[in-house]
Amino acid sequence: xxxxxxxxxxxxxxxxxxxxxxxxxxxxxxxxxxxxxxxxxxxxxxxxxxxxxxxxxxxxxxxxxxxxxxxxxxxxxxxxxxxxxxxxxxxxxxxxxxxxxxxxxxxxxxxxxxxxxxxxxxxxxxxxxxxxxxxxxxxxxxxxxxxxxxxxxxxxxxxxxxxxxxxxxxxxxxxxxxxxxxxxxxxxxxxxxxxxxxxxxxxxxxxxxxxxxxxxxxxxxxxxxxxxxxxxxxxxxxxxxxxxxxxxxxxxxxxxxxxxxxxxxxxx
Ligand code: SAM
Numbered sequence: 001x002x003x004x005x006x007x008x009x010x011x012x013x014x015x016x017x018x019x020x021x022x023x024x025x026x027x028x029x030x031x032x033x034x035x036x037x038x039x040x041x042x043x044x045x046x047x048x049x050x051x052x053x054x055x056x057x058x059x060x061x062x063x064x065x066x067x068x069x070x071x072x073x074x075x076x077x078x079x080x081x082x083x084x085x086x087x088x089x090x091x092x093x094x095x096x097x098x099x100x101x102x103x104x105x106x107x108x109x110x111x112x113x114x115x116x117x118x119x120x121x122x123x124x125x126x127x128x129x130x131x132x133x134x135x136x137x138x139x140x141x142x143x144x145x146x147x148x149x150x151x152x153x154x155x156x157x158x159x160x161x162x163x164x165x166x167x168x169x170x171x172x173x174x175x176x177x178x179x180x181x182x183x184x185x186x187x188x189x190x191x192x193x194x195x196x197x198x199x200x201x202x203x204x205x206x207x208x209x210x211x212x213x214x215x216x217x218x219x220x221x222x223x224x225x226x227x228x229x230x231x232x233x234x235x236x237x238x239x240x241x242x243x244x245x246x247x248x249x250x251x252x253x254x255x256x257x258x259x260x261x262x263x264x265x266x267x268x
Contacts, residue, residue: 009110015175
């Protein structure tokens with residue numbers, strides 16, 4: 001039989017101090033006209049406090065039983081609150097008619113699908129003002145990693161094109177029931193008013209950046225030649241022009257260098 005707790009990453013927050021700290025960060029981002037989305041409200045540890053702001057509140061919960069409990073709870077029966085029994089990764093956000101840069105997303109992200117949800121968030125980033133997320137500590141370290149450090153990777157670079165990412169604080173397993181085996185961290189993502197990558201280039205850039213980081217032991221030149229199907233004769237002059245060594249590895253390039261290289265390669 002399927003273990004729902006494991007499958008849905010159900011570690012529920014039980015520490016009031018932590019709940020209040022997360023709510024304070026979210027409320028600092030909030031104005032009256034903003035829509036709040038909570039992904040995975042679970043038993044409502046954060047949700048109940050989010051209702052107090054009186055903003056439009058959208059709850060997306062994948063677990064049928066938890067969805068029923070939320071729907072039957074009087075606190076959440078209000079014209080401002082909509083509850084969906086859905087998977088946040090495959091959810092059709094267009095049905096929400098979100099306004100540009102007007103949405104705050106709050107979530108104690110299920111660890112099992114945190115990266116998929118983060119990719120989804122990029123797809124709707126034009127509607128997002130900011131996000132307050134709880135993730136596994138290792139993931140938080142990857143998301144804020146700087147060039148030349150071991151945690152810096154393609155996912156980091158891609159996400160940092162759309163959001164300024166800040167780690168806020170760590171959370172001990174003791175603050176949850178059941179206790180997870182890992183430490184968690186709260187991060188805040190603030191959406192850029194102009195993302196560094198145009199929406200029409202997003203998919204190709206994501207592919208480009210993952211090709212660049214595909215093999216950490218290879219040079220950037222070899223990784224791009226092998227994985228991104230680019231000619232060496234085209235790549236080398238651009239790198240020379242940018243003062244980037246032909247022997248450089250992907251983790252040595254700053255975000256703005258990746259962007260410049262990508263758009264130079266895109267030129268006919
Ligand atoms: N927010 C609650 C809290 O802080 O106590 C619950 C957090 S628990 C870590 C993750 C929640 O996300 C669970 O309620 C789980 O059922 C739900 N969930 C898991 N995968 C989901 C998905 N793909 N879409 C929406 N909700 C999901």
